[in-house]
Amino acid sequence: xxxxxxxxxxxxxxxxxxxxxxxxxxxxxxxxxxxxxxxxxxxxxxxxxxxxxxxxxxxxxxxxxxxxxxxxxxxxxxxxxxxxxxxxxxxxxxxxxxxxxxxxxxxxxxxxxxxxxxxxxxxxxxxxxxxxxxxxxxxxxxxxxxxxxxxxxxxxxxxxxxxxxxxxxxxxxxxxxxxxxxxxxxxxxxxxxxxxxxxxxxxxxxxxxxxxxxxxxxxxxxxxxxxxxxxxxxxxxxxxxxxxxxxxxxxxxxxxxxxxxxxxxxxxxxxxxxxxxxxxxxxxxxxxxxxxxxxxxxxxxx
Amino acid sequence: xxxxxxxxxxxxxxxxxxxxxxxxxxxxxxxxxxxxxxxxxxxxxxxxxxxxxxxxxxxxxxxxxxxxxxxxxxxxxxxxxxxxxxxxxxxxxxxxxxxxxxxxxxxxxxxxxxxxxxxxxxxxxxxxxxxxxxxxxxxxxxxxxxxxxxxxxxxxxxxxxxxxxxxxxxxxxxxxxxxxxxxxxxxxxxxxxxxxxxxxxxxxxxxxxxxxxxxxxxxxxxxxxxxxxxxxxxxxxxxxxxxxxxxxxxxxxxxxxxxxxxxxxxxxxxxxxxxxxxxxxxxxxxxxxxxxxxxxxxxxxxxxxxxxxxxxxxxxxxxxxxxxxxxxxxxxxxxxxxxxxxxxxxxxxxxxxxxxxxxxxxxxxx
Amino acid sequence: xxxxxxxxxxxxxxxxxxxxxxxxxxxxxxxxxxxxxxxxxxxxxxxxxxxxxxxxxxxxxxxxxxxxxxxxxxxxxxxxxxxxxxxxxxxxxxxxxxxxxxxxxxxxxxxxxxxxxxxxxxxxxxxxxxxxxxxxxxxxxxxxxxxxxxxxxxxxxxxxxxxxxxxxxxxxxxxxxxxxxxxxxxxxxxxxxxxxxxxxxxxxxxxxxxxxxxxxxxxxxxxxxxxxxxxxxxxxxxxxxxxxxxxxxxxxxxxxxxxxxxxxxxxxxxxxxxxxxxxxxxxxxxxxxxx
Numbered sequence: 001x002x003x004x005x006x007x008x009x010x011x012x013x014x015x016x017x018x019x020x021x022x023x024x025x026x027x028x029x030x031x032x033x034x035x036x037x038x039x040x041x042x043x044x045x046x047x048x049x050x051x052x053x054x055x056x057x058x059x060x061x062x063x064x065x066x067x068x069x070x071x072x073x074x075x076x077x078x079x080x081x082x083x084x085x086x087x088x089x090x091x092x093x094x095x096x097x098x099x100x101x102x103x104x105x106x107x108x109x110x111x112x113x114x115x116x117x118x119x120x121x122x123x124x125x126x127x128x129x130x131x132x133x134x135x136x137x138x139x140x141x142x143x144x145x146x147x148x149x150x151x152x153x154x155x156x157x158x159x160x161x162x163x164x165x166x167x168x169x170x171x172x173x174x175x176x177x178x179x180x181x182x183x184x185x186x187x188x189x190x191x192x193x194x195x196x197x198x199x200x201x202x203x204x205x206x207x208x209x210x211x212x213x214x215x216x217x218x219x220x221x222x223x224x225x226x227x228x229x230x231x232x233x234x235x236x237x238x239x240x241x242x243x244x245x246x247x248x249x250x251x252x253x254x255x256x257x258x259x260x261x262x263x264x265x266x267x268x269x270x271x272x273x274x275x276x277x278x279x280x281x282x283x284x285x286x287x288x289x290x291x292x293x294x295x296x297x298x299x300x301x302x
Numbered sequence: 303x304x305x306x307x308x309x310x311x312x313x314x315x316x317x318x319x320x321x322x323x324x325x326x327x328x329x330x331x332x333x334x335x336x337x338x339x340x341x342x343x344x345x346x347x348x349x350x351x352x353x354x355x356x357x358x359x360x361x362x363x364x365x366x367x368x369x370x371x372x373x374x375x376x377x378x379x380x381x382x383x384x385x386x387x388x389x390x391x392x393x394x395x396x397x398x399x400x401x402x403x404x405x406x407x408x409x410x411x412x413x414x415x416x417x418x419x420x421x422x423x424x425x426x427x428x429x430x431x432x433x434x435x436x437x438x439x440x441x442x443x444x445x446x447x448x449x450x451x452x453x454x455x456x457x458x459x460x461x462x463x464x465x466x467x468x469x470x471x472x473x474x475x476x477x478x479x480x481x482x483x484x485x486x487x488x489x490x491x492x493x494x495x496x497x498x499x500x501x502x503x504x505x506x507x508x509x510x511x512x513x514x515x516x517x518x519x520x521x522x523x524x525x526x527x528x529x530x531x532x533x534x535x536x537x538x539x540x541x542x543x544x545x546x547x548x549x550x551x552x553x554x555x556x557x558x559x560x561x562x563x564x565x566x567x568x569x570x571x572x573x574x575x576x577x578x579x580x581x582x583x584x585x586x587x588x589x590x591x592x593x594x595x596x597x598x599x600x601x602x603x604x605x606x607x608x609x610x611x612x613x614x615x616x617x618x619x620x621x622x623x624x625x626x627x628x629x630x631x632x633x634x635x636x637x638x639x640x641x642x643x644x645x646x647x648x649x650x651x652x653x654x655x656x657x658x659x660x661x662x663x664x665x666x667x668x
Numbered sequence: 669x670x671x672x673x674x675x676x677x678x679x680x681x682x683x684x685x686x687x688x689x690x691x692x693x694x695x696x697x698x699x700x701x702x703x704x705x706x707x708x709x710x711x712x713x714x715x716x717x718x719x720x721x722x723x724x725x726x727x728x729x730x731x732x733x734x735x736x737x738x739x740x741x742x743x744x745x746x747x748x749x750x751x752x753x754x755x756x757x758x759x760x761x762x763x764x765x766x767x768x769x770x771x772x773x774x775x776x777x778x779x780x781x782x783x784x785x786x787x788x789x790x791x792x793x794x795x796x797x798x799x800x801x802x803x804x805x806x807x808x809x810x811x812x813x814x815x816x817x818x819x820x821x822x823x824x825x826x827x828x829x830x831x832x833x834x835x836x837x838x839x840x841x842x843x844x845x846x847x848x849x850x851x852x853x854x855x856x857x858x859x860x861x862x863x864x865x866x867x868x869x870x871x872x873x874x875x876x877x878x879x880x881x882x883x884x885x886x887x888x889x890x891x892x893x894x895x896x897x898x899x900x901x902x903x904x905x906x907x908x909x910x911x912x913x914x915x916x917x918x919x920x921x922x923x924x925x926x927x928x929x930x931x932x933x934x935x936x937x938x939x940x941x942x943x944x945x946x947x948x949x950x951x952x953x954x955x956x957x958x959x
Binding site: 120139 | 690701710727771778804808811889906
């Protein structure tokens with residue numbers, strides 16, 4: 001009797017799980033295996049679905065492709081600039097937010113607004129703010145002129161000008177999440193520690209460095225890691241600013257390279273795309289492993 | 303250091319939207335704390351004792367009134383300039399710092415002419431650690447310590463700057479019963495050794511009674527009574543104080559003074575001189591009962607609890623406000639298994655309070 | 669006496685310093701608020717400037733005295749913005765609804781039912797969280813293409829129906845419901861399914877709402893997969909629509925009309941945010957990431 005009930009319960013459970021297993025199997029597990037197979041199949045033709053060899057040629061092709069190298073360079077610059085900068089600014093703003101009472105909720109709500117906006121749509125606004133056209137130099141150039149500088153075309157101009165806009169927009173987009181996490185981390189530090197420090201006559205700066213920072217350091221670490229992973233996967237904000245033809249703009253990212261290889265004007269090469277995607281995955285996995293090694297506990301969602 | 307509180311008052315704005323108007327946490331508190339004494343601030347939760355402590359520490363500012371440390375008016379000084387040490391209820395040990403770093407922390411804040419050399423700091427920290435006997439634990443992190451050890455570290459951290467006044471907020475509430483006994487003796491010893499004026503807050507009357515030089519009983523922001531523990535116990539000014547002190551608690555009866563006699567129910571228990579005829583509360587300490595065949599107070603016997611040294615007689619009386627009447631009797635007398643017991647009362651253990659204000663009626667009881 | 673004077677000065681200087689720090693804090697906060705809000709202001713402002721007025725402003729103006737709604741009319745007539753909005757709504761509603769079904773059943777099985785291999789399966793599920801979307805999108809693209817589901821709603825929707833993370837979140841929530849409720853229901857002869865719908869789902873409503881909102885935001889803003897899988901304008905979602913408008917729409921570079929389109933597609937989420945900002949922020953701090 002007991003045994004029968006258990007078995008039927010088991011069967012029922014699998015029934016409940018069936019949709020999830022089905023979808024995850026078809027769209028997550030199978031593709032995961034398949035992408036490795038693709039990456040080793042040389043000369044794969046997506047029309048006839050044939051290939052003529054197995055080996056590391058795809059990787060070697062990708063690693064020697066100047067567009068890929070450009071994309072890797074862009075991505076690394078983006079990561080190295082935006083992650084520390086956005087985390088630092090977010091920390092500054094969160095500390096500010098935490099030290100005030102009136103208007104605090106209003107500020108918090110305003111700061112979170114970019115999170116719910118469409119990256120592509122707002123990217124377009126940033127583009128017109130920075131873009132220099134025949135009709136107008138754009139608002140940002142107007143500001144630069146006010147301060148006595150010369151107009152720069154940030155969208156079709158020099159590499160570093162473009163990189164600046166990209167970093168600026170990326171920081172604008174990732175800030176809400178960081179501010180949110182840091183403000184809640186800061187407010188969860190028990191007031192009792194601040195009282196203890198106050199009684200001991202600890203200066204504001206010292207309280208921050210010796211007490212606040214160590215106590216919220218796990219959260220900062222978490223943000224840096226998710227920030228790294230997110231920035232390595234940058235794509236739609238780049239498209240929003242510079243359009244879909246990123247190779248021509250010298251602004252492609254690794255993810256952009258993968259999609260271009262898969263689809264679009266230079267597309268139709270799933271094998272190259274797979275190899276590039278796996279290289280990206282290797283980078284991200286390394287960072288995740290470092291995270292797991294250092295922290296051990298806190299989960300990371302990719 | 304002598305601590306003087308003058309008409310100290312603290313009001314908080316009310317959080318209740320319907321009932322605006324301030325909540326008075328401490329109301330017109332005046333008290334002189336003699337130098338080098340251990341003072342217990344005692345009262346039920348919400349009575350304003352922690353607020354008083356925070357006012358003395360400077361973490362909150364009084365609405366009115368002044369605070370003096372010796373001749374210095376410290377009312378407007380921030381906490382760090384008052385020269386106090388404060389031990390928090392949950393100890394507030396910085397979890398990421400070792401015991402040594404925790405104790406060193408206050409010293410590292412010193413600036414200018416007060417700045418100490420590294421060696422001096424180490425020496426002072428070691429001294430403080432020795433005082434509370436935690437020298438072996440210096441490199442551990444707070445979470446590796448037991449509650450009692452954390453408590454000692456917190457005290458060491460508060461003492462390392464040699465404060466003029468040491469403040470302890472519910473110092474024993476996070477410890478288990480056995481450690482509590484041990485730690486309160488420890489606090490007493492440390493206070494005696496250093497001679498620092500010490501004020502601690504507690505809701506546990508036994509704790510306050512056992513180690514304080516003076517206790518201050520508070521209720522709803524108002525000081526009820528101040529005095530030596532034994533004095534307050536033997537001579538409470540009102541029913542609240544009488545009830546708050548002592549375990550088991552005092553037994554309260556509905557009583558009547560008629561023609562110089564005190565009646566509890568139908569029984570005429572004592573003679574009273576110097577009080578008008580009126581209804582009263584008659585409160586009898588548990589140790590104020592004497593078993594006696596022909597005693598005036600008759601109670602229905604509920605049971606007998608043997609506690610070794612004494613026995614506790616649990617009985618019931620219609621006039622009692624407590625659910626049971628508890629009396630402590632020495633083991634020399636025996637209780638017969640009968641339906642009723644009769645008691646005589648020790649006059650010095652009986653207090654009378656008027657019905658309206660529950661204030662003590664001072665009169666001669668025989 | 670001298671001592672007291674010293675204290676007084678100490679306190680005064682501390683108060684001045686505190687005020688200065690406070691003022692600086694507000695300056696910083698207002699500055700960042702301006703950076704956050706300015707693009708929104710600019711997009712609304714530009715969207716009500718007429719095409720002619722906009723292009724004649726060599727130096728852009730910070731306000732306009734003659735606002736026009738013409739750009740909004742253009743946005744809906746010159747390009748199929750209405751179609752993009754309808755598509756996105758269909759996509760968002762169907763994806764979210766299907767996902768809720770899938771994750772509720774899966775979370776229920778993990779939280780409530782006993783079966784052999786449950787723990788191993790759950791660990792496998794969790795490990796799937798590690799897989800980045802970029803890795804599996806290649807094969808999915810090929811799969812959907814081979815199934816002839818390009819330029820179709822099933823092709824758009826199906827790959828984003830299952831979410832391991834939300835299953836995990838919901839399972840944790842379900843597990844907090846005390847066992848005694850389940851046993852009480854069993855004693856009364858309630859079936860598992862009825863228990864799920866009558867007890868577990870109502871109790872977990874806050875989490876389900878959070879998950880729903882997060883998924884709606886994700887769907888409304890999704891760009892990469894729809895871009896790969898659709899090249900027929902009739903199936904474009906708003907993100908692709910905006911990109912299409914930017915590259916080919918409105919004939920010449922009609923920036924005001926573009927901004928009108930941007931405003932239109934931003935409005936639904938901003939309204940959703942203004943209503944649910946507490947829930948959204950709570951949900952995101954519990955388990956969302958972006959960037």
